[in-house]
Amino acid sequence: MKRSSITVNGYTEEYRKNGFVAVSIELGLATQGDPNEQTRQDVMNRLEYLIYDYISTSFDKPEYTNQLLTRKAGISQRLKYYLIRLLEFIKLNTFFYEKI
Numbered sequence: 001m002k003r004s005s006i007t008v009n010g011y012t013e014e015y016r017k018n019g020f021v022a023v024s025i026e027l028g029l030a031t032q033g034d035p036n037e038q039t040r041q042d043v044m045n046r047l048e049y050l051i052y053d054y055i056s057t058s059f060d061k062p063e064y065t066n067q068l069l070t071r072k073a074g075i076s077q078r079l080k081y082y083l084i085r086l087l088e089f090i091k092l093n094t095f096f097y098e099k100i
Contacts, residue, residue, distance in 0.1 A: 008051055011081050012040050022047035025073040025081045029054060 010024040015032060020043040023030045029050055033043040058068035072078065 006055065009081060010047065011084050012044055013080075019043075023073060023077050023081070024051055025078050027051060027054060027069070028071045028073045030073075030077075 008024050008026050010022060010026075012020055012022045014035075015021040017035070019033050019035045020040045021030055021032045022040075022043045024047060029047065031043060031046045031050055033039075033046065054068070058065045061068075073081075
C-alpha cells in the first residue's frame with residue numbers, strides 16, 4: 001500500500017495565562033498544557049502524537065474513517081486560525097515595505 005501524506009493546519013496560543021492550547025482545525029482536535037510544566041513546543045508535540053493516533057485509529061475502523069477524517073473544528077477556532085494567518089501575511093508584507 002502506498003503511503004500518502006496528510007497536511008493538517010492548526011495553531012497554538014496562550015490560554016488565559018493558564019497554559020498553552022494547540023488546535024488542529026481539520027480534525028477538530030486540541031490539547032493543552034500547564035505553563036509551569038510544558039512549553040508551547042511540548043503542547044505541539046502532544047498534538048502531533050494525538051493526530052497520528054487519531055488517524056491510525058480511524059483506519060482501524062473503516063466504517064468510521066470518512067466520518068472521523070472529515071470532522072472539522074468549530075467555526076470560532078477556524079476563524080481564529082485564518083485571522084492568525086492573515087495577520088502573519090500582513091506583518092510579513094509590511095516588513096518588506098518598511099525596508100524600502
